[in-house]
Amino acid sequence: MPQPEKELTPDASPQEWFGAELRYWRKRKPGLRAAQLGPMVQVSPSVISKIEKGAYRCHSELAARLDDVLETGGVLVRAWGMVFGDADKKRGDADNAASSPVEGTIQVRHGRILGRDPSPHSGSPASVDRRQFLAAGSLAAIAPKDLANLVAPAAPPELPKKITPREIEQLHHAADVLHLADNTHGGGGLVSVMASRTMEWAVRLLSVRCPDQLQIAFLSAIARLGIVVGASHFDAYAHDDARVAFKVASECATEAGDWHLRAKTYSFLARQAIWINDPDSGLTYADTGLVRSERLTATERAMLHSARARAFGKMHDVPGTIAAVGQADEAFAHSNPAEDPPWMAYYDEAQHAGDTAHALYEIAVHMRQDPGQAGRRFETAVAGHGDSFKRSRAISRIKLASLVMAKGDPMQAVAIGHAALDDVGLLTSRRAADDLRELGRFSAQHRGLEAAVELRQRIRGTLQA
Template structure:
């Protein structure tokens, strides 16, 4: 039997009044529950419930979509202006008048913000939109955003060629490079993840196409490379099943092509994913599979795999195993020669190496009472070495460094680094980065007497998705 809906208190605040107004208009559609309305306006049902209860601040674009779906005649958009518009103007004025944080204020990055990308599927029951009628119209006002999405949707997926050409291979390489670049700078959610999925689907459809013998290995290598970057993007967005499929495609293509470097890279990602998901034993197995015939791998690739082993041992809280794997990774990296590496390994520089090994040492410091300085020094080097092209890696390293100091060092320094981390992470669509922020927020809760720690926790809460 369904639970009765909570009685609302519209007199408590303007935000509560707005929520009650939303419920009034929803109830005018008999049988329409919050769980049904959410996907219709491209948010979760939980967001609708929180808005109605006054626990969540509605965005203007959402108010506009609610007006369109509930056919209110624009009531909610006008109400939004009265309830939230003044607050927005005040905040913009304050931001322009003051640089940096004002005492007592919470800085919130708006843009892409973690998890705010639209992931709900568009309803399929909407009537089709007449493209000619739309083109003849003079205004967007009469057409809902959800109808516009239907209007611009492609009628069919792109066609594959009748025979694989060198230009197709070049396109696969350029797309893989683009996804890798966008993923590292912005995170794997939103449009990046969607584009990645569509690109891999097109690439896989190339595999059975007639291909000249001299291009076959290149095709397999290009699809393997694309599978790796697509899998990494899905991993970052927590689409783990999709990530595993992409990595499996990459592994099969790399094996068939006889490309030991791409094979090793695939197993490195499978290792990291397994360890992240709480199965470090499987993660260790994948890393060691990648190291089979390590004589065929460059020192940089060996260092990457030993770092994956270290992260698996760290999750096991195995002190000796972790330290030995970090040592092996350091030894291999000391022999690195970028000129001998494939171009797609260029990301694994000193900053990346320090960040990867620091994560393993972080687990020892937090869970095995080991020296936190070893991890802290490496996080600091990673942060200093990563530029804006690797904003996600820099943001994650800053967040973990702040968590380490919050738990085992100077909380004041941790707070300063935590705010810097938010400057990076608040602009990303990375679920991994969001989870690291939650860990930092929890550790900051140990220092409730520090007003700055309370402020950091508030800012993290404001940055994370509801």
């Protein structure tokens, strides 16, 4: 009989905190033991146990392999930089007290600590003459890390002396640009970099003096940006970063007394929790967002009831799902875009149909409920989403294909699946990728159908591209 795992003491030292982080992420993989994880990352089984107990110093390459296997979104490499990277730097500084000064770079917030550079490899090279460096050889001869430091600003941009309407307008413009990029391309790649740097700038602005008459508008602008950035990180599975952005958003919205932005923040916190298989927390977030619902517009209430429906669906609670979908539909029937904040314009008929379809999908596939309702709503979502919401359209198409593959005509599902893959294109959405994997699993149930086999091969090729 397996021995119970030793209780960890993450507060005892930074190394033991790192071990507790590793155990947390390992246990998110149901049934994965330390002895099994070791060979998966090319170390002996005992090494994992020792790292978790704070008795072994993890190296950076192992932290990167652990991130890949446990699908953390880079959390352990960032933690490594905070725990071990700083220690290495201090030792290096002590050994090289007379070394040349280093150039500064913009510190991008990743992980749990605002303003902290997360990467163990983020130190800039020694100060150099940039023109002489670039003249030394071809671009191919320059290490990408060194080149990145050469083109980066030498220091973070100087903060303004006080907040003016100009800064507030810039925050709104940044949120607009990121929102469009995220919905069109997904939250990964360059969009992720833009989101991180923009959020870091916004958080730094919080330390700047703001005149009383601009305080509410300023906090609301940061709240809205935090929602957009959090949504982008969520799509890229940078879940810790997303939670921090949403936390900043909720605090700023609450301080500003902006119930609309507060509701939107809790809607996204609910969606994220449900997606990572924590529907109970998702339901709590959605219910929290509905507090003082009389202050919200009908569209916002529909948005939050849709989140509740998705939580119940993930729980496989059929009565709860159907009731919450009914409440969402009732609220949406009274939707009046003229009453909504401008940034709620995304929640139109297509968005509502897609959100409620996701809830009904869960009970149709797993609880043998009628798939017709979910299918019709996905069709409405696909038809209603334009190219500006390519990711939402692609995800709805993928889920519709999975629903039909599991419950209907597989040949029809194949056709829908190919249309979905056409839509996916160059999306960087990890949510869309996971939904494609699910479609591939449903397609595998029809091994004797050549068209289904070809769809699986195309899915595999798309995911590997």
